[in-house]
Amino acid sequence: MxxxxxxxxxxxxxxxxxxxxxxxxxxxxxxxxxxxxxxxxxxxxxxxxxxxxxxxxxxxxxxxxxxxxxxxxxxxxxxxxxxxxxxxSSLQIACARLRIEQTEIAAITAHARDIVHVRELILRELSLEKTVFILPDARFDLHEISKFLLDHGLSVPVAVCERLGYPDERIVIGTTEEPPDVKSDLFSLVIGDAINHRTVIGVLGPEGTFSEQAATKWIDLPSTFRYFDDIAEIVSSVGKSIDLGVIPVENSLEGSVGSTLDALLKYPVTIVGEINLPVRHCLLAKSGTIRTVASHPQAIAQCRRFLHDHFSDADIQVTASTAQAARFASTHDGVAAIASEETALRYGLDILFRDIQESNENHTRFIVLGTDTPAPTGQDKTSIIVDLRKDRPGALYELLGEFASRNINLTKIESRPTKKALGDYLFYIDLEGHIHDDKIHDAMQSIRGMVAMIKVLGSYPQA
The missing domain is CATH 3.40.1010.10 (Tetrapyrrole methylase, N-terminal domain)
Structure with a gap:
């Protein structure tokens, strides 16, 4: 057998x-x-x-x-x-996700075991400065074990690891004072000081993207970057394998990033911050006559005039990010990349031209995605998606009137196809204020009775 x-x-x-x-x-x-x-x-x-x-x-x-x-x-x-x-095993996955050496772990199972004995084992291993990995059962209560450890003077980090290895995997870190909530029957626990938590931030990869630069500008906590190939993958991973995601949402020259708007509609994430990043593009290459220019579609569009004037005969190759284009150029003769000056240093490329974007007022707005709404600061912005109940004269006018009547300033409104029928649109709206402000809250309550769907994407400090 x-x-x-x-x-x-x-x-x-x-x-x-x-x-x-x-x-x-x-x-x-x-x-x-x-x-x-x-x-x-x-x-x-x-x-x-x-x-x-x-x-x-x-x-x-x-x-x-x-x-x-x-x-x-x-x-x-x-x-x-x-x-x-x-x-x-779930132990291996948990260690990989939390970046803990398995040699630092003591594994304990509570399956069909005496729970009192299990608690004593946890206490013993923690006193030996081990971090414990626990396979619980239905009788195991995290809040009870947290209180038990606190009663013995142990204030330590606690990680709840749910559905490891599944698409809806979720890892939440707390402490014995404030243990995380358990939301799935399929979970394991990690308790101990090896959970020296560093915020894991998802950005477009590889290293050196504008997305990474924006994240570096925003974050002030110990952090680790995790690199993704596309925006939707970042958004779907927030609250699971990453704590935060930083993605582009609009550019001052080329407008909104469609894949970001679509992902915000699809996934249950919260906008917790925004960054406005000045974008300066350079043309980078290793050597040889330039036959191909590679970059992200937005970067290519932002440098359209330069490419027409200097490289009208070159092939244009689209990449998932500007840094990916730079990495590609670093391994191929005759290929130039549109990317940042910092990226040239990272990938050992020469800077052939600087500031090739069509305007020096080229800025990209990035949003930071998380799971919890920040507290009001007095200088906040709220983002929502609205699906009008039906297309009729005055429907949008009535919607906007709810904001105007309360003196709520809208900083952006944009329509986007629902992809259900021709002429059927969603409206993405940014407005000044926080969802916890009385007038914003009242406006949302009024709007809910007027529309087929409203999704609050988040309230967050203005950049």
């Missing part, structure tokens, strides 16, 4: 595990384990109801164990001649 670790979440199968499952004569496992590998099962499949009877299964059977079989898994039921194939 083979006991095969299938990983803690989706798409975590090792090649060895995949081979064992695909070539099995019969597969046994829990409902969750079977769901994780269902695409690879080619034989009969049986859900296990009583794990104590695993030893009675046929010799050729493959038994699926979520995570790793030897981390509170089914490996403990193995007979001496059984094979155990390891899997990627």
């Amino acid at each position: 083979k006991i095969v670790g299938v990983g803690a979440g989706r798409n975590l199968l090792t090649l060895e595990a995949k081979d064992a499952i695909e070539n099995a004569s019969a597969v046994y496992g829990s409902k969750r384990a079977i769901q994780l590998v269902n695409d690879h099962i080619k034989s009969t499949c049986h859900e296990i109801k009583d794990y104590r009877r695993i030893s009675e299964l046929p010799d050729g059977a493959v038994v699926l164990s979520t995570g790793d079989p030897m981390l509170s898994g089914l490996g403990r039921f193995a007979k001496p001649d059984d094979d155990i194939i390891p899997g990627i």
Whole structure:
């Protein structure tokens, strides 16, 4: 018999595990384990109801164990001649996400264990300056264990790690004084000083993008950057694998960034800040005659006149970011990148031309995405999305009147197709004030009865 670790979440199968499952004569496992590998099962499949009877299964059977079989898994039921194939455990994922060496961790399971004894084990390991990883069960209450540790003089960081390895993965960090809320039945805990939390900020990559520069300008906390290939991926990761995301929303020359507006509508994130960044473009290259110019579409558009005057015969290649263009140019002769002066230094490129944008008043507005609304400062901005109930004369006029009658200044209003029908639009609106201000709150209450949908994207300090 083979006991095969299938990983803690989706798409975590090792090649060895995949081979064992695909070539099995019969597969046994829990409902969750079977769901994780269902695409690879080619034989009969049986859900296990009583794990104590695993030893009675046929010799050729493959038994699926979520995570790793030897981390509170089914490996403990193995007979001496059984094979155990390891899997990627929730412990490994949690350590990777929190950037903790596994050698600093003591693993404890509360599954079917005496909870009083589990608490004593946690206390002992913490007193030995270990950080503990805990697999809890339904009887385990984080608030109770936090109080227990505080009663013993232990004020330490606490991380709740939910649905690790799944698309809706969520990691929230708190302390024993203020433990995070647990929102899923599928979770693990990390408690201890190894959670020396640095704010993880998602930006467009690779290193050196304007998105990273904006984040550096805004953040004043110890932080780590995580680089993404596209805007939607950043937005969808906020509150899960990253604490904050910094993305461009509009440029003074080229207007709004459509992919950002679409992602703000789709994902449940909160705008917590904004940065206005002056943008100065340079033409960078390594060597050779320039045959190709590469950059982000916005950067290319902002330098349209320069390209027409100097490189009208060059091929234009679109990249996901200006820094990606610079990295591409650093490895290819005859390729120039439109990017920042700082990027030239990072990727070892020569600056052929400076300030090639069409206007020296070229600024890009970036927004900072998080999960919690900042407190009012007195100089705030609120962003909303509105879907009018139906297209009729005066509908938008009535909506805007709710703001005008309360002397609320709108700093931006823009329509964008709903992508449901031709002529069907959403309105993205920025206004001065905070959602907790009385007049803003009253306006929102009035508007809700007039529209099909209103989404408050956030209230945040003005840049």
